[in-house]
């Protein structure tokens with residue numbers, strides 16, 4: 001009984017790890033780099049479909065707090081470390097990710113937009 005349960009859990013874990021179609025649980029990863037207080041590729045818009053799961057992997061050459069508006073997720077980044085912002089894109093819309101404090105003060109600067117399209 002316990003053995004079967006363990007096998008089922010393992011099978012589910014393997015299924016979740018296999019990338020594929022929209023329903024497979026695949027996580028999209030986007031790498032973003034902040035340099036000299038701006039995104040190294042400017043004007044970036046990340047387009048997603050409702051229900052997608054995504055991870056934004058951030059590196060920055062100075063400390064900042066990143067803020068995904070709407071979803072209200074914040075992430076502190078420090079130089080030399082990759083910071084990960086993970087979300088399930090369940091709510092459609094256009095949401096900015098801003099950087100707080102990149103100017104060493106109270107700046108509030110838009111880095112990218114997430115555009116989440118309804119299914």
Ligand SMILES: [Cu+2]
Nearest residue numbers: 067098100108
């Ligand atoms: Cu903000």
